[in-house]
Amino acid sequence: xxxxxxxxxxxxxxxPSLKLAFQIAEYFGLPVEAIFSMQPxxxxxxxxxxxxxxxxxxxxxxxxxxxx
Numbered sequence: 086x087x088x089x090x091x092x093x094x095x096x097x098x099x100x101p102s103l104k105l106a107f108q109i110a111e112y113f114g115l116p117v118e119a120i121f122s123m124q125p126x127x128x129x130x131x132x133x134x135x136x137x138x139x140x141x142x143x144x145x146x147x148x149x150x151x152x153x
Contacts, residue, residue, distance in 0.1 A: 097125075 093099035101109065110117040
């Protein structure tokens with residue numbers, strides 16, 4: 086696989102063929118749905134730490150919980 090292809094995949098500029106998607110999943114030992122999704126993935130910092138990066142300052146702050 087070409088390094089440019091990886092960049093296209095990461096940016097969402099390219100949808101891999103089914104064969105390529107399965108090859109990538111096999112390489113990493115993960116199910117396809119753990120790597121590819123029709124919905125954008127949340128940032129890792131938000132998934133792991135519950136934090137959301139500020140776009141303007143670049144600082145990170147805890148994600149605010151909405152009250153019911």
